[in-house]
Structures are given as C-alpha cells and as structure tokens.
Amino acid sequence: MTSSILRRGRRWRLAPAVALTALLALTGCASTDDGASAEPGSSEPAGLLPAAEGTTTYPLTLKTWAGETTLEKRPERVAVIGMSPNLDALQALKVTPVYALTEDPEVGWRDKAWAQKIEKVDTATRKDPINFEGIAATNPDLIVAVGGILEKPEFTKLADIAPVLDTETEEQIPWQDLQRLVGKPLDLAAAADKAVTSAEQAVAEVAKAHPEFAGKTITVANDYGPQSGLSYYTVAGSITEGIMTDLGFKPNPNAKEFVDEDVVSDENQGLLDADLLVVVYGSEAFRKEREAKPLFKDLKPVAEGRYVALTLAENDPTKLTNAAGEQVENVTWMLRMGASATSLPFGTKVIADEWLAGAKLS
Known part of the structure; x- marks a missing residue:
C-alpha cells in the first residue's frame, strides 16, 4: 500500500481550494464545544492509554525537522494537531487525547463514543493559527503534531508546553509509518504494527470482493x-x-x-x-x-x-x-x-x- 499523508505547512497551503469540499465535509457538523468531558487532574482523565508494552525505553529523544525534545517517561496526556490521520492513529491505538481540532472528530470512520471522551475539541481548525494557550490548558505531556507545524518558532512554542512528535524531515510519509511513529513514544509499537496489518488486510478483503x-x-x-x-x-x-x-x-x-x-x-x-x-x-x-x-x-x-x-x-x-x-x-x-x-x-x-x-x- 503506497498511500501517504501530507504535511500541513507548505504543502497544505499550496492549494486551499482543492481541499475545500473535504474541509466542508469535516466541519459541516463538527462539534465546536470548548468544554471538556473531564477536567485536567480529575480522577478520570480522558487521556488514559492502554497498558504499556514495555518495549520503549525512556528517556526518549523525539527528533523532528524543527528540533528535538525529550520524553522523560511514558506520556499519559496527549494533545494532537495537524491532519486527521494523527487523530486516526491515536484512535487505532485506543489512546484518547486531551486536545484535538474541531474538524477531526466528525468523520465517518470516527468512533463517536471514543471521540466524546476527548477533553477539549477546540473551535480552532487547521486553517487557524495554532492555539498554544488552548493546548497548554489541557496539560499535555506529549503533542502529536505531524504535519501541523509550519515554522520552527511554532515548534519552539509547542516544545515549551510538552515534547513534540513530528517527522524527522519535511517530506511526506506513508500512513503506515505515521502509525508506527505515533505508537513508539506511547510504548504501543506492537499495537501500531497490528493496526497497520489489520488495515492492510481489510483493504485487501475489499479488493478481493x-x-x-x-x-x-x-x-x-x-x-x-x-x-x-x-x-x-x-x-x-x-x-x-x-x-x-x-x-x-x-x-x-x-x-x-x-x-x-x-x-x-x-x-x-x-x-x-x-x-x-x-x-x-x-x-x-x-x-x-x-x-x-x-x-x-x-x-x-x-x-x-x-x-x-x-x-x-x-x-x-x-x-x-x-x-x-x-x-x-x-x-x-x-x-x-x-x-x-x-x-x-x-x-x-x-x-x-x-x-x-x-x-x-x-
């Protein structure tokens, strides 16, 4: 399977008209609720992860095209920006983030019960400047931002909030690589591999039919x-x-x-x-x-x-x-x-x- 994702940044802004219908499809019925299903520090935070696999060693250096940050321990509260495959990758791992953008929860493949547990679905969209204050307010300990950063100063401001996950170069990567990229810092590498294999098999079954x-x-x-x-x-x-x-x-x-x-x-x-x-x-x-x-x-x-x-x-x-x-x-x-x-x-x-x-x- 050769499908890839595109970075937000330069490639996203080259052709806004081309993506207009897609954006309408996502924003037409998306929630714009600034509220949360659980407050930061509550007894039932929305950002809980499945059990750790024990294959990722911390501290873990996250190398990106814009700089490096370090995860001192396994993250529990994950914020996500950038294209919807970032949120998809978390859903595939059964990881509920504490912050997401307004477009992303409302797509046909979204698990609605899972999406309702997201603490803050921001009114901001991918077309808007990054809401650093909104992200910081959810107290994340990891920010998944693949394709969501346009300039290095944005990375720096995000890194002041929490370690940042992005690609090592500004080139597009296959969705399989994205899934594995997200899985490793969460100590869910095996789950990421399983998600990739399951998706590839599902598509193969459709083709067979x-x-x-x-x-x-x-x-x-x-x-x-x-x-x-x-x-x-x-x-x-x-x-x-x-x-x-x-x-x-x-x-x-x-x-x-x-x-x-x-x-x-x-x-x-x-x-x-x-x-x-x-x-x-x-x-x-x-x-x-x-x-x-x-x-x-x-x-x-x-x-x-x-x-x-x-x-x-x-x-x-x-x-x-x-x-x-x-x-x-x-x-x-x-x-x-x-x-x-x-x-x-x-x-x-x-x-x-x-x-x-x-x-x-x-």
Whole structure:
C-alpha cells in the first residue's frame, strides 16, 4: 500500500481550494464545544492509554525537522494537531487525547463514543493559527503534531508546553509509518504494527470482493466549480492513486500528466479518460454545468456510461448524492489527505460498495 499523508505547512497551503469540499465535509457538523468531558487532574482523565508494552525505553529523544525534545517517561496526556490521520492513529491505538481540532472528530470512520471522551475539541481548525494557550490548558505531556507545524518558532512554542512528535524531515510519509511513529513514544509499537496489518488486510478483503476492478483504470476528480475548476485526484504517486491500486485498479497512464498541476483545464479534459470516471461535485449546479459542456459529454467514459457522478449533499456535507438520488458516505477527505489505519477500512468499503455500486466498466 503506497498511500501517504501530507504535511500541513507548505504543502497544505499550496492549494486551499482543492481541499475545500473535504474541509466542508469535516466541519459541516463538527462539534465546536470548548468544554471538556473531564477536567485536567480529575480522577478520570480522558487521556488514559492502554497498558504499556514495555518495549520503549525512556528517556526518549523525539527528533523532528524543527528540533528535538525529550520524553522523560511514558506520556499519559496527549494533545494532537495537524491532519486527521494523527487523530486516526491515536484512535487505532485506543489512546484518547486531551486536545484535538474541531474538524477531526466528525468523520465517518470516527468512533463517536471514543471521540466524546476527548477533553477539549477546540473551535480552532487547521486553517487557524495554532492555539498554544488552548493546548497548554489541557496539560499535555506529549503533542502529536505531524504535519501541523509550519515554522520552527511554532515548534519552539509547542516544545515549551510538552515534547513534540513530528517527522524527522519535511517530506511526506506513508500512513503506515505515521502509525508506527505515533505508537513508539506511547510504548504501543506492537499495537501500531497490528493496526497497520489489520488495515492492510481489510483493504485487501475489499479488493478481493470486487474482482471487477482488477486491471482496470480509474480517474477520480473533484469539481470545485468555475472559480477553482476540476481537480484530478488520481495523480501519479498520490494518496488517491495508491488507494485505487490497492483496490485492484491499475495506474492510469494519464495520471503522470498531473503531477505538477492537478487542475484539469477544458483543453485537457481528454486526459480524464479511463475505464471508469468518477467525479465528485461541490454542488448540483456545478454538476449540471460540467455535464452540459460538449467536450465533457464527448469523453468516452461519459458517452459510454462508464461515468459516476457524486454530488455534495445540500444539507449534510458528510454525505454525497449519487445519480439515483441516494445518499452515500463522503470519503473525499480520506482520498485527499486522510489515509490512515482507521479511515482506510471504512473508506475503501464505501468507495467499492457505495460509490461504485453498479458502475459500468469497459
């Protein structure tokens, strides 16, 4: 499995329009409660961990691209910022954090009972400056911040609060490596390995149940409307391509044309060609406008019925509406930046059984 996560920082801010629908899907019904399910220092803190495995030795130096911090002992109160796979990694380990961002608890693969135990779900989002005061108020002894730090001064301010976990370089890492990165300082390395293996097996089972995908090409795109355009999601080497190949599809030769720029202009719509074309639309108006364009209608997948249109539900951004008017789960965020041991078993099943149900393949 080749899916990766992206850093917040530079890569996150390069294309805010590209992630807009995903963010809407996350924030549309997210809690903005500043309250806590348990106060710091109470008899039942929300940040308790499973039993230690006894394989991690402390003090443990946490090396990151922005600097180093040291864990003197096993942490118990974990704050988490950055992309949702960070929180997913904690859920996979059954570690309840004391601080999280408002987008993250409300996704389809989230264990709601587990999320309700988070002490503070901040009103801050990934688009906002880091809420150092809010994090400090929860008295964390570890801050999971993979992809959540843009500049070294941010690291320094976080390190004044608690040891900081991030990657050693600013490069993207596979979700498997993220899961293991989070597991080690928590003395849950074996649990992290198990979570990775279980997720990979779950995706393999979905692929096995859908042999019709094997060897076919697929294009997944997202239409953000006239101002932002059509975004090609299955870019060569991307998270989305990795997920689709894990489901049995083969890489689309056209995907390499979008490595440097994923916007599909009217002139290069022909590069959307594949055995199956899937387009997620930000609104019904965007869908109608796109489908009325002669160049789009003439695409082979569209003309031959090998085309799946999914539209963001008007009153529930966590759902999409298919051509039959039925609602399905919106896992666009998983495809864009949210691949994890928690999201993939849920999201790949949604794609195979809901998004592509009854889809015609050449």
